[in-house]
Amino acid sequence: MRKPIIIGNWKMNGTIAFGKSLVEDLKPLICSNDRVDVAVCPPFTALSSLAPLLKQTNIALGAQNVHWEKKGAFTGEISPSMLIELGVHYVIIGHSERRQYFGETDITVNKRLKAALQAGLTPVVCYGETLAVREAEETLSFVEKQVLGALEEIEGQEAEKIIFAYEPIWAIGTGKTATFAQAEEVCNYIRTVIGKKYGQEVAKKVRLLYGGSVKPITISGLMAEENIDGALIGGASLKAADFAAIVNYK
Numbered sequence: 001m002r003k004p005i006i007i008g009n010w011k012m013n014g015t016i017a018f019g020k021s022l023v024e025d026l027k028p029l030i031c032s033n034d035r036v037d038v039a040v041c042p043p044f045t046a047l048s049s050l051a052p053l054l055k056q057t058n059i060a061l062g063a064q065n066v067h068w069e070k071k072g073a074f075t076g077e078i079s080p081s082m083l084i085e086l087g088v089h090y091v092i093i094g095h096s097e098r099r100q101y102f103g104e105t106d107i108t109v110n111k112r113l114k115a116a117l118q119a120g121l122t123p124v125v126c127y128g129e130t131l132a133v134r135e136a137e138e139t140l141s142f143v144e145k146q147v148l149g150a151l152e153e154i155e156g157q158e159a160e161k162i163i164f165a166y167e168p169i170w171a172i173g174t175g176k177t178a179t180f181a182q183a184e185e186v187c188n189y190i191r192t193v194i195g196k197k198y199g200q201e202v203a204k205k206v207r208l209l210y211g212g213s214v215k216p217i218t219i220s221g222l223m224a225e226e227n228i229d230g231a232l233i234g235g236a237s238l239k240a241a242d243f244a245a246i247v248n249y250k
Contacts, residue, residue, distance in 0.1 A: 006036055065098065080115050159197075165232040166210050187210065211232030211233065214234075
């Protein structure tokens with residue numbers, strides 16, 4: 001019922017030339033795959049250059065952040081309408097790196113999420129725990145607080161449009177990956193949390209992703225889990241062969 005989705009987060013990597021080359025390499029590898037939604041989220045500098053290359057392909061364009069105001073004195077930020085104008089469809093919100101390095105909070109995630117939804121963007125809301133939280137056996141309560149904070153004052157018909165990406169901080173860029181059972185436990189719990197807030201019909205529609213050192217060798221095991229509907233890919237999305245292998249998992 002829920003179509004899988006694989007999203008590549010390029011983070012602060014690659015020039016425009018690199019992005020063009022990567023997209024052209026990806027096209028013949030994944031453009032015949034219609035069973036999985038695919039998106040790439042390059043740096044802001046590459047969005048306008050990559051948008052025309054992605055037209056009439058099955059690869060959607062995403063952005064790595066969005067501000068909650070439509071315009072104003074917000075140096076370094078980008079508004080929803082600016083992204084829409086460039087052909088952006090998806091936007092990552094609340095990534096742990098934004099929280100860790102740039103002061104993102106549950107409150108600002110909620111504000112960005114509301115703005116994205118109002119503009120017609122599809123938000124990819126990230127959440128996840130530190131190693132200390134996991135070792136203290138507080139993972140579920142921690143991620144529940146993050147997700148409910150993001151959903152403050154958001155109605156069910158809007159909530160079902162949101163994609164949620166579980167990214168345990170201890171597994172991002174470290175080479176460590178949560179076990180399939182650990183990833184499924186958290187995603188199952190978050191689906192339950194959403195069900196309690198909005199009802200089972202909404203919970204069944206929401207797509208839940210896993211992110212954190214996902215590789216071609218691990219994607220099939222993750223996708224076999226009942227409540228994992230896709231993946232948010234970091235480092236592996238910068239290599240055409242690796243990203244294509246993930247998209248074309250069996």
